[in-house]
Amino acid sequence: MRVRNKPWAPKLIAAHPELITEDPTQLKGQWQSRFAKQQPLQIEVGSGKGQFIIEMAKRHPEINYVAIEIQTSVIAIILKKLVEEPLPNLQLAHADGQAVTAFFEPHEVDRLYLNFSDPWPKSRHEKRRLTYKSFLAGYREVLKPNGQIEFKTDNRGLFEFSLTSMNNFGMQFEQVWLDLHAVATPEDNVETEYEQKFSQFGPIYKIIATFPAK
């Protein structure tokens, strides 16, 4: 996602260390200390402007969420919303979501969301796709045994790749949707900004898959 540069972003981030961290490695194994309640932890890798994770946090006060987003001007948008309407169960990490093993202890995370990740369509960029096996290995490490990934995309090539990659990695498919909006209602599908805009142009794909306990 590209957004215009926001000159106010760094200042806002610096002003709210209680809501956002710029060095999530320091919170490794300590994430629960950032929340009002000790409860299951779910993370989103690449949160964009945060519509999904904010709505999830509102709907599920019994779960703690961490939104990870690397772009300063993008995560600042989430932070701005959070300052205006506080949510005790949502924390932000301004960092590269690819490095989850540096940010979370093994088994610290209950569930991981990937929404509309960069498709990296060229074959030579395959290793950058967030469902490439090296990233799956990282997710498995930080997730609890039998932890799950929920992954949505509108990119056909990325979803084809991801089905094969997740299968070959030994993940167990729980459910696959090849046209999510044909069956899901707004009650059971929390949309991202991107999804709201682009679902009119083609199907939204989704998978829920488990890393089986070894």
Add this chain to the structure above:
Amino acid sequence: MRVRNKPWAPKLIAAHPELITEDPTQLKGQWQSRFAKQQPLQIEVGSGKGQFIIEMAKRHPEINYVAIEIQTSVIAIILKKLVEEPLPNLQLAHADGQAVTAFFEPHEVDRLYLNFSDPWPKSRHEKRRLTYKSFLAGYREVLKPNGQIEFKTDNRGLFEFSLTSMNNFGMQFEQVWLDLHAVATPEDNVETEYEQKFSQFGPIYKIIATFPAK
């Protein structure tokens, strides 16, 4: 596939025991004896009017094919084409393709094709879908170690089910297509009659998956 009753069908079938069998259990382990050459054996479960398997047999004289189809008036159409234009590497079986383990010895088959199988959309008919685990177990038995299935359908629900079923069965995905006709040319995709007619209405899905040697 439903076709009009063909009064001539039983007579034509009876007249060509060299091309078609009505009791494939008698050929179990003996299929190579039905062909001019001893070479790899590939089978299609549910061949319809045979456009796919006939074209495959023409393109691949180095492979032996068996087309299995239960409907008398449908397999008679394949037989008629075969009588008019003989193919030494195609044999027909007028039988219920679900019973592959009764027709083939373990490891007798090199590859198995499922094309546009009945979707059985109702949940209570799940067990009838040809990618249900009980059928997968039968395919695994008759296929060689590391044998593959190629499966095409235009039915979204059946493909969603099949991805999950094949994954949960421990099959390894080789490649997945979520819109086959967007990328495949007639040179690398042999179409069925049904596919030619219905691909204009929505995507054709395809998967190639392997039963890993235990």
